[in-house]
Amino acid sequence: MNKIAIVGIGPGAPEYVTAAAVKAMEACDVLMGGKRNLDTFRHLGKECYVFGSDTGDLIRYIEENKAAKKLCAVVTGDPGFYSLLDLLAGRFGEDALEVTPGISSFQYLFSRLKKSWKDCKLLSLHGRHAALAKVLAEEKQVFVLTDRTNTPAKIAEDLIEDGYENITMTVGENLSYPEERIITGKPSEIISQSFSNLCVVVIEKNELGA
Numbered sequence: 001m002n003k004i005a006i007v008g009i010g011p012g013a014p015e016y017v018t019a020a021a022v023k024a025m026e027a028c029d030v031l032m033g034g035k036r037n038l039d040t041f042r043h044l045g046k047e048c049y050v051f052g053s054d055t056g057d058l059i060r061y062i063e064e065n066k067a068a069k070k071l072c073a074v075v076t077g078d079p080g081f082y083s084l085l086d087l088l089a090g091r092f093g094e095d096a097l098e099v100t101p102g103i104s105s106f107q108y109l110f111s112r113l114k115k116s117w118k119d120c121k122l123l124s125l126h127g128r129h130a131a132l133a134k135v136l137a138e139e140k141q142v143f144v145l146t147d148r149t150n151t152p153a154k155i156a157e158d159l160i161e162d163g164y165e166n167i168t169m170t171v172g173e174n175l176s177y178p179e180e181r182i183i184t185g186k187p188s189e190i191i192s193q194s195f196s197n198l199c200v201v202v203i204e205k206n207e208l209g210a
């Protein structure tokens with residue numbers, strides 16, 4: 001039986017795609033992923049299956065095609081960080097999968113900041129609700145995946161509301177792409193700015209508290 005490949009392609013720019021990721025994609029018949037991710041790999045000449053936010057469609061497609069074709073889910077960052085790994089392992093079992101790691105958005109941003117991420121709490125507000133204030137009560141530094149609703153400006157607004165107006169926010173936008181921006185400021189400085197839909201945020205308490 002064909003294994004289902006899940007390949008992490010890093011933050012987005014082709015130079016952060018590992019040689020192992022390319023090898024794993026080359027070994028497959030079909031690449032499955034978001035349009036932007038798949039466009040980067042059209043040159044591999046593989047059949048492509050584009051899926052959106054409805055993972056039900058993806059699961060059905062895999063069920064119908066996995067016996068006849070070697071399938072490969074192409075995901076941003078690392079497959080094990082708020083990605084498809086849990087879903088596909090839960091549905092098909094770990095033994096049915098082959099996983100190739102990728103450079104996660106948090107690894108990329110911390111390397112650009114020249115800071116270690118070992119003490120940072122990793123959190124996702126991507127399609128989820130998490131009580132950020134509760135996490136901040138216990139952690140000095142939090143990395144957050146954002147989405148269209150939980151934008152950097154909305155996070156800044158929530159932080160001010162929760163009394164964290166002196167905290168430091170760093171927004172990493174379009175990381176690794178030519179239009180990358182990394183901006184640091186207090187929530188009052190971030191709240192008025194608009195960013196693209198591809199952002200992560202690092203929130204750090206200052207020595208004086210927040």
Ligand SMILES: C[S@@+](CC[C@H](N)C(=O)[O-])C[C@H]1O[C@@H](n2cnc3c(N)ncnc32)[C@H](O)[C@@H]1O
Nearest residue numbers: 011077078081104105145146174175198199200
């Ligand atoms: C479904 S999560 C996937 C996270 C991914 N598995 C990882 O390891 O980074 C998608 C979120 O990752 C973040 N993200 C992924 N690539 C990014 C990039 N190039 N620049 C900024 N944020 C990015 C955004 O917060 C986006 O909403």
